[in-house]
Amino acid sequence: MKIFLFGIGGTGARVLRSLTMLLAAGARTPADLTIIPILLDMDMQNGDTERALRLVELYRAIRRTAYKDTSASQGSQTERRTFFGTPVQPLGTLQAENAQEKIGDSVLPKLTEHEGTFEEFLSVSSMDDIDRELLKLLYDNSARPTSAELKLNLSVGFKGNPNIGSVVFNALEDSAVYKYFTGAFNDQTDRIFVISSIFGGTGSAGFPQLVKLLQHPSQKIQIRNAKKGAVTVMPYFALEENSESAIDQNRFLSKTKAALSYYQTQVNLDALYYIGDRPGSKLYPNVEGGSRQTNNAHIVEMLAAAAILDFANKPDGEFSEAKRYYEYGLKRNDRVLDLPHFYDQTYNNLLEPLIRFVYATKFFTDFVPANLGEAFAKNLKLSQDLRTNTFYTSLENFMNHHFKSWLHEMAQNDRGFHPFDLPNDFNTIVRSKPIETGFFDKGISEKFLRDQAGKIENNLQAAFPQPEMRFMQLLIEMAERCREKLGPLNRQLSDAV
Amino acid sequence: MFVALYELWLGQNNDPIYADEIFTPVGVITLFVSLGLAALFYLLLGRWRSVFYRTPHWIIVLVVAGIFGYAYALYYALGATGAEETDSYMQGFGGINLLYALIYFFIFSLVLKRFSIFAKRTPF
Numbered sequence: 024m025k026i027f028l029f030g031i032g033g034t035g036a037r038v039l040r041s042l043t044m045l046l047a048a049g050a051r052t053p054a055d056l057t058i059i060p061i062l063l064d065m066d067m068q069n070g071d072t073e074r075a076l077r078l079v080e081l082y083r084a085i086r087r088t089a090y091k092d093t094s095a096s097q098g099s100q101t102e103r104r105t106f107f108g109t110p111v112q113p114l115g116t117l118q119a120e121n122a123q124e125k126i127g128d129s130v131l132p133k134l135t136e137h138e139g140t141f142e143e144f145l146s147v148s149s150m151d152d153i154d155r156e157l158l159k160l161l162y163d164n165s166a167r168p169t170s171a172e173l174k175l176n177l178s179v180g181f182k183g184n185p186n187i188g189s190v191v192f193n194a195l196e197d198s199a200v201y202k203y204f205t206g207a208f209n210d211q212t213d214r215i216f217v218i219s220s221i222f223g224g225t226g227s228a229g230f231p232q233l234v235k236l237l238q239h240p241s242q243k244i245q246i247r248n249a250k251k252g253a254v255t256v257m258p259y260f261a262l263e264e265n266s267e268s269a270i271d272q273n274r275f276l277s278k279t280k281a282a283l284s285y286y287q288t289q290v291n292l293d294a295l296y297y298i299g300d301r302p303g304s305k306l307y308p309n310v311e312g313g314s315r316q317t318n319n320a321h322i323v324e325m326l327a328a329a330a331i332l333d334f335a336n337k338p339d340g341e342f343s344e345a346k347r348y349y350e351y352g353l354k355r356n357d358r359v360l361d362l363p364h365f366y367d368q369t370y371n372n373l374l375e376p377l378i379r380f381v382y383a384t385k386f387f388t389d390f391v392p393a394n395l396g397e398a399f400a401k402n403l404k405l406s407q408d409l410r411t412n413t414f415y416t417s418l419e420n421f422m423n424h425h426f427k428s429w430l431h432e433m434a435q436n437d438r439g440f441h442p443f444d445l446p447n448d449f450n451t452i453v454r455s456k457p458i459e460t461g462f463f464d465k466g467i468s469e470k471f472l473r474d475q476a477g478k479i480e481n482n483l484q485a486a487f488p489q490p491e492m493r494f495m496q497l498l499i500e501m502a503e504r505c506r507e508k509l510g511p512l513n514r515q516l517s518d519a520v
Numbered sequence: 521m522f523v524a525l526y527e528l529w530l531g532q533n534n535d536p537i538y539a540d541e542i543f544t545p546v547g548v549i550t551l552f553v554s555l556g557l558a559a560l561f562y563l564l565l566g567r568w569r570s571v572f573y574r575t576p577h578w579i580i581v582l583v584v585a586g587i588f589g590y591a592y593a594l595y596y597a598l599g600a601t602g603a604e605e606t607d608s609y610m611q612g613f614g615g616i617n618l619l620y621a622l623i624y625f626f627i628f629s630l631v632l633k634r635f636s637i638f639a640k641r642t643p644f
Contacts (some may be wrong), residue, residue, distance in 0.1 A: 398573075398640040473570035473638070481637045 025057045025213045026335055027114070027204065029233060032064055032225030034256050034327075035218045036072040037318060039130075042328035043078045044429055047085075047421065048380035049105035051372040056335055057110040059117065059207075061200065062131040063229055065177045065191065070317035072131060074425075079130050081421045082111055088414040089495035101486040105499045106380060119206030124199040132200040141187050142173040162186070188228020195229075196236055208246050215246070216331055217253040221282045222275040230255065231282075234290050250342055251292045252334040257299025259323040293342040296330035296349045298323055303358065303437025319432035322360060322440040326351050329373055336372075355516055359439040362455045363516045370514065374442070375506075381430075381443050381452060382467075382505035383498045384422040390472050397473060399480035399497070403490045414491040449505065456512050467508050475504045522547030529616045533609055537601055542613075546596050550589050550621050557585050558628035566636030573638035582625055589621025590614040 030039045039060055046058070060079060064072055086107040115128040126132040141162070147155055162172040172187060195201050217233055219226030230253065237246055258275040286295075300323050330349065353364050362374055395406040409415050427445055434441035443452055449467035450458040458466035465471065479500045480493065487493035523543045532539070561581045565572045593614040594606055603610070633640055
C-alpha cells in the first residue's frame with residue numbers, strides 16, 4: 024500500500040520532519056507501506072522545508088544501503104527492519120501513466136513556473152479595467168509592505184493570506200506535479216493523506232482546494248474511491264511581535280474558526296484529525312518565509328505525524344461514516360510531557376520505538392567512535408569507513424544533527440516533550456526511569472556494550488556479509504538489548520506537577 | 521621431529537639422553553601448552569566476555585608461554601639427567617624451547633583468532 028502524503032506549506036514540512044523521525048525509529052506501520060511525500064509550497068527556500076527535504080534524503084540514503092529491497096531479502100527470517108524500515112519514495116520516482124512532463128525526484132516539486140507577484144500571477148496588466156477594479160476591491164493594493172496583497176511576492180508563500188493561496192491553488196490541477204500524481208495513482212489499495220495548518224496561508228488555502236480536486240467527478244475512479252485522510256493543525260504557537268511582518272497572529276483564531284465552519288460542510292474525508300494546543304510562553308520569530316523560517320520542533324507536529332501512521336494502520340473496514348473525526352488527548356495537561364503522559368496506543372506505537380532509537384543513537388554517536396579498536400568495529404571496517412562511507416556519514420548526520428536537534432527542540436519548547444536526556448550516560452537517558460546500578464550490575468556500562476556488540480556482530484556475520492547491512496542489524500539488536508536492560512517502565516503519572 | 525628441531529640450534533649432546541628422552545616429550549608438552557594457552561585466550565576468554573582480549577593481554581599470554589617453555593625445559597632436563605645444576609647446553613635448550621613456545625603460540629594465534637569474538641583482531 025502506498026500513501027500519497029501531501030504536505031502543504033511550512034506545517035506540512037515540519038510534520039514531515041517529525042514523521043521521518045518516527046519512521047526512522049521504527050514506529051508501527053503496515054508491513055507493505057510506502058510513503059510518497061509530496062510537499063506543496065510556493066516558498067521553495069523555506070527553512071523548514073529545506074530541513075525536511077534534507078532529512079528525507081538522508082533517510083533514503085541510509086535505507087537504500089541498510090536493506091536490499093528484493094523479495095529474497097524481505098523474506099529473510101534473520102533480517103529485522105526496525106529502524107528506517109518504511110520506504111519513502113518521491114513522487115517523481117514512480118511510474119506514471121501518460122505523464123507528459125518529468126517532475127524530478129525531489130519531495131518538493133515545483134508547484135508553478137511562476138516567479139513574481141500575485142498581481143503578475145493573475146496577469147492584472149492584461150485585464151479589462153472593470154476586472155482590475157474588482158480585484159482592487161477584493162485585495163489590498165496599497166504599497167505598504169505588511170498589507171499589500173496584490174504586490175505580494177509569491178516566492179515566499181502566501182504570508183498567512185489564504186485568500187491569495189486559494190487562487191494560486193486553484194491552478195493545481197493543471198500543474199505538472201498533480202498530473203504526474205494522477206498518472207502514478209493506479210492501485211485500489213493506495214491512500215491519500217493531506218497535512219496542513221488551518222491558521223496560516225499556504226496550508227489553509229491549499230487543503231480545501233486539494234480535497235475538492237481529489238473528489239471532483241472528473242478525477243479518475245481510483246483517486247475518487249481512495250481512502251482519504253487529513254490532519255489539520257490548529258494554532259499551537261505564538262509569534263514575536265513584528266510590525267514589519269505581514270503575518271498577523273491575532274487573526275489565527277478567527278481564521279481557524281472560519282476555516283472550521285467551512286470544512287464542516289465542504290470537506291468530506293474518511294478520517295479527519297484535528298490537533299492544536301494552547302500556545303506556550305516560547306514565542307517563535309515572526310518570519311514571513313524564506314530560509315529564516317526554521318521553527319523549533321513541537322510535540323504537536325510529532326502527534327500530527329502520528330495521525331498519518333494511525334490512518335495508515337487502519338484496515339479498510341474500520342473507516343465508517345459514524346467515526347471520521349479524531350482529536351488527541353493526554354493523560355494530564357502539564358506543560359512538560361514525559362513518557363507517562365501518553366496513553367497506550369501512542370506509547371506502544373511511537374514512544375517504545377523512540378526509546379530504542381535513542382539508545383541506538385547514543386550507541387552510534389558516542390560509543391562506536393570511542394571503540395574503533397574493538398573487534399566488532401574492525402570487522403565492520405569502521406575506523407576507515409565511519410568518516411568517509413556515505414552510509415555512515417548519512418547516519419551520523421541524521422542521528423547526531425537532525426535527531427538530537429529534533430529531540431532537543433521539542434524538549435525546550437512550550438509545551439515541552441522531554442522524555443530523554445541524550446547527553447547523559449546510557450543508564451540515565453530515559454528520564455522516567457534511571458537504571459539502577461550496584462556492585463555486581465553496572466547497568467548499560469561500556470563493558471556491557473562491548474560484550475553485546477562483539478557477540479551480536481559475530482552472530483550476524485554469516486547472514487549479513489555486507490558491513491553496512493550488518494551494522495544496521497547490529498544497531499537494532501543493540502537498541503533491543505539496552506531496552507531489555509531498562510526493564511518495564513512505570514507509566515503512572517506522579518502527583519508532582 | 522623435535523630432536524631435529526632442537527639439534528638444529530644446539531647441536532648433538534654427548535649424552536644421548538637428550539635425543540632419546542628429553543627433546544620429544546618437552547617439545548610435545550610445549551606444543552600442547554602453547555595450544556592450550558592460545559585456546560584459553562581466543563576460544564574461552566575471547567568468546568566469553570570483553571575482559572581479556574586486547575594486544576597487551578595477548579602479550580602477557582605470550583610471555584607466559586615463553587616462561588613456561590624455558591622453565592619446563594630446564595625442569596625436565598634436570599630431572600631426566602639427574603644433574604644438580606644446569607649446564608650451558610641445558611640453558612641453551614631452555615632458551616630454544618622458549619623460542620619455540622613463542623613461535624607455537626604465535627602460529628596457534630593466527631589459526632584460532634578467527635574463532636574468537638572479542639580477540640578476533642588480536643594481535644592484528
